[in-house]
Amino acid sequence: MPDPGESFVEAVLEVVGDIPPGRVMTYGQIAAVLGSRGARVVGQVMARYGSDVPWWRVIRASGEPPACHEGRALQHYLEESTPLKGMSTERASREDAAGSYRVDLVLARWSPEFD
DNA sequence: ACCTTGACCACAA
DNA sequence: CTTGTGGCCAAGG
Numbered sequence: 527m528p529d530p531g532e533s534f535v536e537a538v539l540e541v542v543g544d545i546p547p548g549r550v551m552t553y554g555q556i557a558a559v560l561g562s563r564g565a566r567v568v569g570q571v572m573a574r575y576g577s578d579v580p581w582w583r584v585i586r587a588s589g590e591p592p593a594c595h596e597g598r599a600l601q602h603y604l605e606e607s608t609p610l611k612g613m614s615t616e617r618a619s620r621e622d623a624a625g626s627y628r629v630d631l632v633l634a635r636w637s638p639e640f641d
Numbered sequence: 642a643c644c645t646t647g648a649c650c651a652c653a654a
Numbered sequence: 655c656t657t658g659t660g661g662c663c664a665a666g667g
Contacts (some may be wrong), residue, residue: 533662553649557662565649571664573648581648592648609659 534560538571541638545583547606549636550629552587559638589628596624611632 539561545551553572565627572581572592583600585591589611591599603610609630 534650554651554662554665559651562663563661566647567649567664569648570646571648574665576648584648586648587650595648 534567535560535571535575538568539575542572542576542579542581542584545580545636546640547580547583548608548634549563550608550631551636552582552585552631552632554587555635555637556584585629585631587631589631591629592640596627600624600627604631 529540530638538556540561541551541556551569554563554593556568557563557565568584568628569600571591580602582595582602585599611628611630613627620634
């Protein structure tokens with residue numbers, strides 16, 4: 527259980543901050559780690575306080591980056607060599623690549639328990 | 642205490 | 655692939 531006194535927000539940001547480069551976690555996974563099932567709440571936290579943490583390492587269960595952030599997220603993924611699916615290196619340099627890719631969760635999923 | 646709002650999730654058709 | 659349905663839960667009004 528999370529420490530009382532530490533807000534949900536703090537807890538979420540802490541977990542996100544622990545995600546190493548090139549790896550990702552889903553909203554639901556983060557919620558589960560915090561002993562909650564409120565995946566949406568994690569989303570709300572990120573929407574409001576996620577601006578100063580590696581938000582691109584938090585994605586949907588489907589492997590898609592957060593809504594309306596595909597482009598920026600992609601740049602980070604290419605930088606960190608995050609395992610992607612459904613895209614060739616050719617398409618990676620094009621602007622319209624946003625939305626046509628997904629993170630390979632099988633390879634990139636990370637859990638704080640197994641660092 | 643009730644209602645609404647979501648960077649969500651899972652499953653069915 | 656797309657829609658629809660129901661569930662989850664912290665925060666703010």
